[in-house]
Amino acid sequence: MKLKGRHVIWSLVFLVFGFLLTYSYQQTKNESQIIQLSDSEWEKDYFYRQQLINLEEKNRELRMELSSNRQEIQLLEEELGKQEETLGDYVELKKQLQMLTGELPIKGKGMQVTLRDSDYIPTEENANQYIVHDRHMHLVINELFSAGAKAISINGQRIYKDSFISCVGPVVSVDGVPHPAPFTIAAIGDPEVLDVSLNLTNGVVDILLSDNIEVEIEKKKDIEMRARVS
Template structure:
């Protein structure tokens, strides 16, 4: 049997200990990287877009407050007529509330029931447009930044009712039938993508339910003012200190 001398044994043991130590250190210093997937990238992009949108909204709010400060300073110094300022503010508020006719770029959507022969005899939900379909389209347009929306020349506000009434849909208490013409003012590209891009509700209606949906981008759209009436029966102004 070959004899191992003591120095060689010491070097051998030291080498093993050194290897274990280096392996442990390497394990401690190597960071862990989570796998990057398309879903994680899209989630991150959505979060960034949401934050950027909030920043834009805050900047708009700051600009509005600065304008109000300048207006009050002008009134205090006597440079502005308070009647003219109040009229201007009233006009702005009427536009925001939907009580003024507005115009601007956007899209026009034409929606019609699936009247093909293959559709007859199929399930009810597969060939007719329902109030839920119109509501989803409206919500997608609002999510894409629509500033004003109308359906068959009925201005759509937050208080507008949209519900089925047999083969028709009631909007603001008035009955309208197909085809439905939805007009929306805003960024035409974003509004168009909200309806036609894959994975949107409008795209599903067209490709799965075979609902007839056509969109056209317009440079100038006119949307009428809200001409209905409403009274607040339950909501009342909040008092100071409440």
């Protein structure tokens, strides 16, 4: 009985072992099978692969073209920036020239020179020797321009390159407009330079004083002059 029981156990073991071997062999066989593709399937696979390669190549070319275009745009932007800066400089230069010629108003720091007739005129002397004349005005104006004045006015009337100043009786005419004494000559420029130029030894101020003209000089932080009326 014991021998028979052992035979049954061994039979069950061999049966299970055989089943496992058979199952393992079958799985290995199934997994090792090579999938066979038909000619049409091979053609489709090749076509799609080729399309993918072409797309990747096209994308690479487009990326290179995009990078090149960006560089060109950057260069153009830099060039336009330089042109705008140059144009801005020209516009500013034109504006400065227009202010100097009187086409536009101008303002800035500078100096104010006031010329007055002498308060004391001896009875035995000629009164003309104690009053301001057009030559005195020209003397001051020429010195101020030589010292770098950008704009000059007499009693608020702007002086231009073609302005005409002359004595007309007791007044001075500036471009046909009469101005009585005292005469205030305003100049826009560096006040320090203008002051030194006027006060040179034997210079403008000394000449005016020797001609019995009263001179008052004052530095100004803000002088404004209107544009020329056409």
